[in-house]
Amino acid sequence: MSLKEQELLQKPEQILVNWVHSCLDILTTTKIRSSLPLQILIDLHGYFYGFFWIATLLLLCYKGNVFEYSGASFQLEVLLLFPWLVIEVCRLFLGSRGNKLEELSPTIIFVVLTFFSLIIYFFFVIWQSLLFDTILGAIGLMLTISELITGVLLIVNLKSTN
Secondary structure, eight states: OOHHHHHHHSOHHHHHHHHHHHHHHHHHHSOOOSOHHHHHHHHHHHHHHHHHHHHHHHHHHHHHHHSOOOTTHHHHHHHHHHHHHHHHHHHHHHHHHHHHTTOHHHHHHHHHHHHHHHHHHHHHHHSOSSHHHHHHHHHHHHHHHHHHHHHHHHHHHHHHHO
16 A cells, blocks of 8 residues: 555544644744844835825925925926835835845845935935925835834845855
8 A cells, every 4th residue: 555545544634633743844944034023114114105105296286386496396306206106116025025035135125225215215304395294204214214224134134044
């Protein structure tokens, strides 16, 4: 009688017990290197950034009608939002992917893109005229700095276990 036939003759509960034991063996022998705090920050930032982007676009439209902008600064601020949207979506995707799959390359790209995001958040904190703009920018800046710190810690963890 082959091993497959012996497995088929076992009781269903014995098959379930053997499967659970094999799963537990896998879980206890592999080390999880991904970062739960980073993943929480990335997910939270994804929701926040969607709100931030829409609110900033609406506030820029409002400020464009109420305040006077010098030169082309209003157009530049509005145009800055669209490339930043692409950068931020790619950054958050790569950070999530690198963290979940425990891959070094996407995590490093995530950290590099985080510096670009920090520069833009600094712009939106320092050079805005409304308090609401400044508060939103400060929240985004804190999230991004936290992601940078946990992303660097993840890179150190991934490099040390390889």
